[in-house]
Amino acid sequence: MRAMMGTLRAExxxxxxxxxxxxxxxxxxxWWDLAxxxxxxxxxxxxxxIAKGIEATGGSxxxxxxxxxxxxxxxxxAYLGILFMFxxxxxxxxxxxxxxxxxxxxPLSRAMHLAGQGAFAILYGLIRAAFxxxxxxxxxxxxxxxxxxxxxxxxxxxxxxxxxxxxxxxMSVLPLISPEKGPQLGFVAQGTLLVVSGVYYPxxxxxxWMQWIAKFSPAxxxxxxxxxxxxxxxxxxxxxxxxxxxxxxxVVSIPLGLWVFSRGEQYAKRHGKLKRSG
Amino acid sequence: xxEVEEVPxxxxxxQRGAAVEVRELRKEFTLRDRKKGRFGxxxxxxxxxxxxxxxxxxxxxxxxxxxSGKSTLVRLLSTLLLPxxxxxxxxxxxxxxxxxxxxxxxxxxxVEASFFKKMSAAENLSYAARFYGMxxxxxxxxxxxxxxxxxxxxxxRDESMENLSRGMQQKVALARALLxxxxxxLLDEPTTGLDPRSKLEVQDFIREIRTSHDSTILLCTHDxxxxxxxxxxxxxxxxxxxxxxxxxxxIKRRFGAATLEEAFFAATGxxxxxxxxxDDDREVLA
Numbered sequence: 382m383r384a385m386m387g388t389l390r391a392e393x394x395x396x397x398x399x400x401x402x403x404x405x406x407x408x409x410x411x412w413w414d415l416a417x418x419x420x421x422x423x424x425x426x427x428x429x430x431i432a433k434g435i436e437a438t439g440g441s442x443x444x445x446x447x448x449x450x451x452x453x454x455x456x457x458x459a460y461l462g463i464l465f466m467f468x469x470x471x472x473x474x475x476x477x478x479x480x481x482x483x484x485x486x487x488p489l490s491r492a493m494h495l496a497g498q499g500a501f502a503i504l505y506g507l508i509r510a511a512f513x514x515x516x517x518x519x520x521x522x523x524x525x526x527x528x529x530x531x532x533x534x535x536x537x538x539x540x541x542x543x544x545x546x547x548x549x550x551x552m553s554v555l556p557l558i559s560p561e562k563g564p565q566l567g568f569v570a571q572g573t574l575l576v577v578s579g580v581y582y583p584x585x586x587x588x589x590w591m592q593w594i595a596k597f598s599p600a601x602x603x604x605x606x607x608x609x610x611x612x613x614x615x616x617x618x619x620x621x622x623x624x625x626x627x628x629x630x631x632v633v634s635i636p637l638g639l640w641v642f643s644r645g646e647q648y649a650k651r652h653g654k655l656k657r658s659g
Numbered sequence: 660x661x662e663v664e665e666v667p668x669x670x671x672x673x674q675r676g677a678a679v680e681v682r683e684l685r686k687e688f689t690l691r692d693r694k695k696g697r698f699g700x701x702x703x704x705x706x707x708x709x710x711x712x713x714x715x716x717x718x719x720x721x722x723x724x725x726x727s728g729k730s731t732l733v734r735l736l737s738t739l740l741l742p743x744x745x746x747x748x749x750x751x752x753x754x755x756x757x758x759x760x761x762x763x764x765x766x767x768x769x770v771e772a773s774f775f776k777k778m779s780a781a782e783n784l785s786y787a788a789r790f791y792g793m794x795x796x797x798x799x800x801x802x803x804x805x806x807x808x809x810x811x812x813x814x815x816r817d818e819s820m821e822n823l824s825r826g827m828q829q830k831v832a833l834a835r836a837l838l839x840x841x842x843x844x845l846l847d848e849p850t851t852g853l854d855p856r857s858k859l860e861v862q863d864f865i866r867e868i869r870t871s872h873d874s875t876i877l878l879c880t881h882d883x884x885x886x887x888x889x890x891x892x893x894x895x896x897x898x899x900x901x902x903x904x905x906x907x908x909x910i911k912r913r914f915g916a917a918t919l920e921e922a923f924f925a926a927t928g929x930x931x932x933x934x935x936x937x938d939d940d941r942e943v944l945a
Contacts, residue, residue: 390792392792394792394793395791398785398790399786401789402775402782402786405775405778409777410777478774478775478776479772479773479774480775482739483773485739486767487762487787487790488792489790647741650739650740651740651741652688653734657771
């Protein structure tokens with residue numbers, strides 16, 4: 382029992398080490414991060430302005446509600462992008478810096494290694510998503526959200542993050558298999574996930590086969606839940622329809638993500654790809 | 660080339676309780692072969708039935724040219740590669756089946772210092788120590804102490820690694836390896852590319868580790884002088900085969916050579932500094 386507690390403690394310290402390292406890196410690259418944030422704001426604005434553009438060209442719509450709907454989609458898109466980016470960097474950045482062999486030969490279990498990477502990604506992504514939402518909603522557009530339950534929206538985003546991390550783990554193995562092109566496939570996963578999940582439109586407008594796939598995407602429930610919380614003021618207690626699928630997808634995706642990563646690691650170890658030059 | 664009978668390494672007795680035991684270790688890589696068409700492939704043997712053992716506290720050097728299989732051996736012992744045959748154990752733990760146990764007792768220094776370059780020496784050491792379960796409380800005093808021991812200037816501790824010289828970076832790499840108190844230390848060309856002064860400083864520190872720690876050291880190098888100066892036994896690895904592993908004087912005597920360089924030539928039939936022309940192979944095997 383004592384040995385088990387010692388091992389668990391060492392594992393938690395190790396996962397904390399991953400968080401610590403990412404905090405150092407964020408501190409060192411903070412100006413680049415701000416530049417990246419400015420790009421995300423610009424990108425989000427181009428999407429939210431679409432609602433104003435439709436109104437200006439004679440379209441009939443509730444501009445405030447449509448802009449908020451689009452903003453939520455853009456923020457979730459950006460959030461997912463950050464989570465996947467951090468997880469893809471589990472391998473890609475380490476390979477680029479040359480530390481990959483030292484990290485992968487350390488006695489830290491892969492589960493805790495990826496958990497540490499995921500925990501930092503969620504923390505960093507939530508802060509960034511909150512800033513992005515506030516800057517766009519209230520600095521640029523002065524959107525009105527009188528009924529918004531921000532806490533409920535936050536809870537849904539946090540719960541959905543577990544599923545996103547599981548999917549990100551599966552994606553993060555790609556740079557192990559293809560050092561040159563693997564990291565770019567993370568964008569493919571992000572785009573594919575969101576296109577079926579109703580990122581800027583209701584899922585109902587999609588072809589039937591895409592609607593069927595949407596049922597298995599955590600982003601579908603995340604977007605639904607956050608929109609209900611922000612636009613309709615639904616509390617967490619009224620979100621069970623969104624929360625239970627997110628929990629089930631999370632319970633399945635995390636072990637599946639770890640399994641896929643471990644298969645990729647075995648492949649890399651067999652073929653000599655677990656090293657800095659690929 | 661002097662005709663000599665190859666040493667039957669397979670028959671070498673493996674000591675009970677040895678720190679490192681390697682038996683018939685084999686690793687091969689599949690490489691693209693443009694001569695065989697667009698999808699042509701060929702197999703290149705990186706390690707071919709390597710057998711040896713290291714006693715606890717012993718320092719052994721493995722000499723070999725680029726592509727001889729030195730780094731493949733180190734990476735197999737570091738649990739970063741899976742062998743295609745044979746076995747390797749460290750303190751009795753199999754490097755494949757018990758890789759977590761092996762990782763707790765092994766650390767390494769490679770030819771590239773390999774750090775997050777925007778981060779400082781202290782930050783790089785700090786997070787690396789966490790991966791070995793060391794808490795902030797444990798490293799607070801230990802990191803400055805160990806950096807001091809390798810001769811790292813106190814006032815540069817918080818400077819980005821990218822501003823440090825290669826020699827300085829390699830000292831931090833040694834500090835990183837020692838921070839976790841490894842029982843087995845794998846050194847893969849730790850002084851390659853260093854200026855003469857830094858090289859001597861790193862070699863002095865390796866000597867200090869040898870005397871002050873109970874570490875078993877496997878030094879892979881292509882520096883003959885370094886191998887002879889630091890190691891109790893020297894092995895010659897050529898094209899994935901370990902041709903011999905014994906004290907340097909024994910090797911010279913057996914090959915009728917005055918120097919280790921001559922012995923190397925006699926054993927392999929090749930000039931020591933000669934480079935192979937198989938760049939693709941070197942990329943995979945290095």
